Amino acid sequence: MILGDIVAAIGHTPMVELRRLAPHPGVRLFAKIEGANPTGSVKDRIARAMLADAVASGELQPGQTILEPSSGNTGISLAMIGSRMGHPVRIVMPDNTTPEREQLLRLFGAEIVFSPGAEGSNGAIRMAERLADADPSVYMPFQYGNEANPRAHEEETGPEILTAVPEVDVFVAGLGTGGTLTGVGRALKAARAGVRVVAAEPLPGEQVQGLRSLDEGFVPPVLDQSVLDDRYLVSNRESVVGVRQLIAEEGIFAGLSSGAALAVALRVAADMDRGSIVVLLADDGSKYLSAGLWDRDLDTLETEMESSVLW
Amino acid sequence: MSRVRIPPVLRETVGGARELEAAGDTVLEVLDDLFAQHPALRERVTTDGKLSPFVNLYVNGRDVRYTTGLATSVGPDDQVILLPAMAGGSS
Numbered sequence: 482m483i484l485g486d487i488v489a490a491i492g493h494t495p496m497v498e499l500r501r502l503a504p505h506p507g508v509r510l511f512a513k514i515e516g517a518n519p520t521g522s523v524k525d526r527i528a529r530a531m532l533a534d535a536v537a538s539g540e541l542q543p544g545q546t547i548l549e550p551s552s553g554n555t556g557i558s559l560a561m562i563g564s565r566m567g568h569p570v571r572i573v574m575p576d577n578t579t580p581e582r583e584q585l586l587r588l589f590g591a592e593i594v595f596s597p598g599a600e601g602s603n604g605a606i607r608m609a610e611r612l613a614d615a616d617p618s619v620y621m622p623f624q625y626g627n628e629a630n631p632r633a634h635e636e637e638t639g640p641e642i643l644t645a646v647p648e649v650d651v652f653v654a655g656l657g658t659g660g661t662l663t664g665v666g667r668a669l670k671a672a673r674a675g676v677r678v679v680a681a682e683p684l685p686g687e688q689v690q691g692l693r694s695l696d697e698g699f700v701p702p703v704l705d706q707s708v709l710d711d712r713y714l715v716s717n718r719e720s721v722v723g724v725r726q727l728i729a730e731e732g733i734f735a736g737l738s739s740g741a742a743l744a745v746a747l748r749v750a751a752d753m754d755r756g757s758i759v760v761l762l763a764d765d766g767s768k769y770l771s772a773g774l775w776d777r778d779l780d781t782l783e784t785e786m787e788s789s790v791l792w
Numbered sequence: 793m794s795r796v797r798i799p800p801v802l803r804e805t806v807g808g809a810r811e812l813e814a815a816g817d818t819v820l821e822v823l824d825d826l827f828a829q830h831p832a833l834r835e836r837v838t839t840d841g842k843l844s845p846f847v848n849l850y851v852n853g854r855d856v857r858y859t860t861g862l863a864t865s866v867g868p869d870d871q872v873i874l875l876p877a878m879a880g881g882s883s
Contacts, residue, residue, distance in 0.1 A: 682855075684873075700846075700877055712848075712855035714873060 488562055491518055491525040492637050494647035500731040501755040502747065510746060511640070511646050516735055516765030522622075523638075523763045527660055528579070530633035531622040536617040541620045546571055550609035552602050553582040555624050560589035571619070573609040575601060578716065580749045581768040601685060601776070625701040630660035631667070639668020641766055642759055649676060651744040652758035655738035655763055656680040656712070659704025665761070666708035677710040681745040683738070684716045686787035699710035713739035713748065724766065724774050735774035736764035737774065794822055796838040805832035814872075820850060820862040822872060837874065848877045 484490050494517045497595045503510040515523035535541035546569040549559055550632055556572035565569040570591040574582065577598025602629040606625065613621045624630050642665065644648060652669055666678035700706070715723075723740025727733040739762035746760040766774070773782065798806055806812060812829070816822035827834040837847050839860040842862075849856050854883040857865040866872060 684875075709858060711858045714850045714853045714855070714875070 486565070486566060487519050488529060491529050492547055493517060495640070497731070497733070499731050499733075501690060502726060502743070503643075504750050505594075508750045508753050509757045510750060511649075511759045512731075512743075512759045513642060513645075514735075515761060515763050516676060516739075520554075520561050520589070521556040521765040521767055522558065522559040522736075523745075523761065524554040524663060525562070525629075525665040526633045527630040528555060528562050528622075530629040531624065531627050532559070533621060534627075534629040534736075535620060536745060541568070543567065544569075546619045547779075548609060548613055548621045549573070549624065550596070550602070550618075551624070552578055552605065553768060554599065556591060557582065557585045557589060557626060559622065560586050560591035564590040571612075573605045573612065575605050575645060579768055579771050581771060585768070587754060598666035605635060624660065624703070625658045626703060628703065628776075630658060630703050631664035631705070634661050634664025635668045636664075636692070638761075639665040639672075643669065643672050644679065646757055646759050647673075648757050649673065649759050651677045651679060651746075651749055651753075651758040652761070653679045653681060653742050653749065653758060655742050656682045656704075657738070658701045661702060661707040661763070663708050665738040667705075670708065677749075678708050679749055680709050680712040681715050681738070681741040682712055683720070683741060685712045686717070691749075711749075713745045715744050716783075718779060718783045719744045721774050721779060721782055727762070728775060735761065736766055736769050737764045738763045740774075794866050794868060794870050794872055796822065796826060797874065799875050802833065802836055803843070805829045805836055810832065817865055819851065819856055819860065819864045819866055819872070822866050823862070846877045850874045850875070852859055 497514055499510040499512055518525040522533050540733045542569060547559055547563045547572045549556060550573040552575055556574060560570045571594060572586055572591050573594045573596050575598040576595040583593060596605040600683055609621060631653055649669060656662060662678055662680050669676040718742040720737050723743040724735055724737060727735050727739065727743060742760045746758050749759055793815050796812045796814050798812060800807055803809060811859050812826060814822045814825040838844060843849055851864055851866055852870050
């Protein structure tokens with residue numbers, strides 16, 4: 482099959498059984514490898530959907546600048562797809578992520594505006610909103626509030642999972658915008674009663690937590706909490722252990738949130754006698770190489786990750 | 793006694809402590825013990841006797857809203873974590 486453009490290669494990612502990591506014979510564990518998307522993450526799906534929507538509705542005009550807060554993956558996807566459509570792309574990103582993200586964003590032609598790293602993703606969101614208010618000529622897809630985000634997963638990712646693993650009992654994914662869990666969750670629940678949707682939530686480092694105030698608590702509008710059946714907090718340490726298990730046991734090179742999702746999937750699996758779990762691995766490991774997730778001392782890494790934004 | 797992690801944003805109400813010990817067999821009892829020790833904490837964590845919508849509470853990493861809520865049992869070796877509800881970080 483020949484595709485006319487790299488954007489057409491988004492989606493239809495592989496489903497791989499994790500035979501070595503499944504804790505006991507009654508429970509089958511499957512991984513949806515979203516790192517196989519063109520820019521290496523699940524975010525290609527929502528970037529394509531959000532931009533297609535914006536063009537169709539007239540919100541995005543030819544040549545208009547696209548502005549978005551992102552700690553990496555969504556920005557990279559928007560940069561790749563947006564540039565191909567002829568739009569300048571400006572990404573607001575915390576200044577303490579890994580250098581690979583900056584390199585990839587620039588490779589795909591994006592301009593980067595750095596937000597204070599200590600404020601985490603929410604700081605990037607606030608800065609992007611200020612920039613958009615000050616310059617009404619930009620178009621901001623805003624993945625946290627854009628219905629095309631969960632819809633891409635409801636219409637594409639979810640059905641792909643059902644085709645590959647029709648007997649799915651549990652779906653596990655990392656919680657960021659909530660778009661993946663909401664969209665896939667809706668698709669699975671519509672097709673199969675009793676499916677459980679489980680979120681893996683990152684435990685933010687103290688410094689990132691430090692600037693959070695309860696009064697401005699932010700629950701992303703695209704997250705439909707009624708779709709969730711369970712929610713686990715995963716430490717950076719557990720996430721790193723997870724990415725190491727993925728490569729050592731299964732040969733899968735995946736990013737930090739995938740390690741967190743795996744940790745939760747294994748925890749859920751340990752409580753099941755039989756059934757099938759699908760865990761979504763949101764990105765590949767290439768943007769984390771400089772962080773040394775695979776080879777550095779775990780205690781050193783843990784201390785360092787207290788002050789960084791890696792997913 | 794179980795250990796309860798206090799997020800930075802709530803530490804001013806508990807004299808700066810990062811972690812506190814509290815007695816109780818359920819989340820409700822543990823919180824009541826905490827509120828008895830640090831009364832200013834109550835209105836920041838609960839609204840009308842329920843967890844405030846912008847606070848998440850986890851027992852051994854599991855969000856109690858999706859299990860048995862304030863009735864969730866807490867063992868002496870369990871860790872309780874309070875966190876402001878937030879976007880996960882995203883990518």
